[in-house]
Amino acid sequence: MNVKILLEYDGTNYHGWQKQNNALTVQEVLEKAVYVLTGERVSIIGAGRTDAGVHARGQVANFRTNTRIPVERLPYALNSKLPEDITVKGAKAVPDDFHARYSARAKVYTYSIYNAPFPSPLLRRYSYFFPLPLDVEAMRRAGKAFMGVHDFAAFRASRSTVKSSVRNITRLDVKKCGDLITIEVEADGFLYNMVRIIAGTLLEVGTGKRDPEEIPSIIESRDRERAGVTLPAHGLCLEKVIY
Amino acid sequence: MNVKILLEYDGTNYHGWQKQNNALTVQEVLEKAVYVLTGERVSIIGAGRTDAGVHARGQVANFRTNTRIPVERLPYALNSKLPEDITVKGAKAVPDDFHARYSARAKVYTYSIYNAPFPSPLLRRYSYFFPLPLDVEAMRRAGKAFMGVHDFAAFRASRSTVKSSVRNITRLDVKKCGDLITIEVEADGFLYNMVRIIAGTLLEVGTGKRDPEEIPSIIESRDRERAGVTLPAHGLCLEKVIY
Incomplete structure (x- = not known):
């Protein structure tokens, strides 16, 4: 059975999604939970390979299993083996050719900026603190310019290795709710650090620097030199994967 | 100079506001920050003596100081000596007779319930997870019955020692935003555990038990036996103190 799972996690204590030596990752913790539960050594494919410190409210992953646990009970069973900063929120059987990453049509990320004179202890883990006033209207206008099909080579980390840097941004909203400014981006795919560099560029528009x-x-x-700074990981959250 | 400060803190790692032996408290950490900054051993009075694990977005406190640091610089100076889970968000000089607790006319607390089938890693520190469906309309109706001047002896921890248990609840709103249900209570004062017991009683109304x-x-x-359970501390937040 090919199982698709929906995940939420607090990325604070993880070195990102993808398994690596000598550092704890979300993928590794999930694979271990499956092993403890079923005795199977599975390989879990995540839709978004979130970086160290990045959160997810709607990560999707899939893996193959022969477990007899009914699929609708899997979230409860897995959660009983997972730490409280990772939760499986749903599971269902999917066709054999479903691949969490390759089958994804689009993804939605948010970048949160806490814009107030003093930092917020309650929001500090999930937003980037920026104390200078920001012109949200200017950020919105600039945000619109990202929409559509473009070569986003200027907005990817220089150590990125993928061949094509053309992506289609279908939505970019800049929302303000109290002191929290949220940049929400939907695209058919994202380059390495793309949202964090877009957010850094929009921040510089907000201060009037650009x-x-x-x-x-x-x-x-x-x-890459022309775009803005890469904002820190902890403001980023993978909200949704669309199939 | 008598200084009034506005505070936000994440109560997760503290044994509440009030100083005690062998346990770290917010008051102690603040008094230590003032000492490191000014060399003065001050006694800081908090408006609400929040319990272990309770958060604050709008705690108010006051203390007497002879520091030469201009009062408008005090938040920055204190924050440089404070851990990131406590922030001073404002400071101003107040008349000598201002007392953060006794001068307060009213306080606002919120109790947050995360009501979804699976727990939320991102909200786990700041809300109580409850997976069964809740009838928010019924909770709202029940909430209205708390408003006004009443003897709230049924809604205080039995080990409470204050003389009068008569309080005036001037507002009780039950709000639902996505999967988060927030109970917001404004009153001229609160008995020990009062909001957590009201929230526990409203939760039992929400499930249909009451x-x-x-x-x-x-x-x-x-x-006290007739009211509901005391919900855990981490869903509670002191939002505002009104003078």
Whole structure:
């Protein structure tokens, strides 16, 4: 049986999704939970390979299992073996060719900025604190310029190795709720650090350091040096994967 | 100078507000920060003596100091000496007779319930997880019955020692936002565990175990045994103190 699971996790204590030596990752903890539960050594494929410190409210993953546990009981069974910062929120049987990463049509990420004079102890783990005033209207205008099919080479970490850097951003909303500014981005795929660099560029638009009208030429330049800083991981959250 | 400060803190790692032997408290950490900063051994008075694990977004406190640091710089100076789970968000000089606790006219607390089939890693520190469906409309109706001046003896921890248990609840709202149900209570004062017992009683109304119409007779009984369970501390937050 190929099982698709829906996951939420607090990434604070993990070195990201993907298994690696000498560092605890979400994938490893999940694979261990499956092993403890079923005795099977499975390989769990995640839709988004979230970085160290990045959170997820709607990560999707899949794995193959011969367990006799009914699929609708799997979330309860797995959660009983998982730490409280990782939760399986759903499970269902899917066709054999379902692949959490390759089958995904789109993903939604949010980047949260806590914009107030003093940091918030209650939001500190899930948002980036920025104390200077931000022009949210200018950030919104700049955000619109990212939408559509573009070569986003300027907005990927330089050590990224994927071949094509063309992606389609179908939505980019900048929302303000109290002191929290949330940048929500939906695209058919994301380059390495893409959302964190877009958020850093929008932040610089918000402070007035950059003009919203600059965005198209930054995109066109395909030059990482032209875009803004990479904001820290803990403000980023994988919200949803669309199939 | 008598200084009034506004505070936010994540109560997870503290044994509450009030200083005690062999346990770390918010008051102690603050007094130590003032000492490191000014060399003064001050006694900081908090408006609400929050319990172990309880959070605050709007705690108010006051203390007397002879520091030469301008009062508007005090938040920055204190924050540089405080851990990241306690933040001073404001400071101002107040008349000598201002007392954070005795001068308070009212306080606002919220109790947050995360009501979904599976727990939320991202909200786990700041809300009580309850998986069974809740009838929010019934909770709202029951909530209204708490409003006004009543003897709330049925809604205080039995080990409470204050003389009068008469309090005036001026607002009790039950809000639902996604999977988060928030009970917001404003009163001229609160008995020990009062909000957590009211929240526990409303939860039992939400599950159908109790009828909203029972509330007046529970209040009238003045009998702690008649009210609901005391919900855990981590769902509670001191939002605001009104002077």
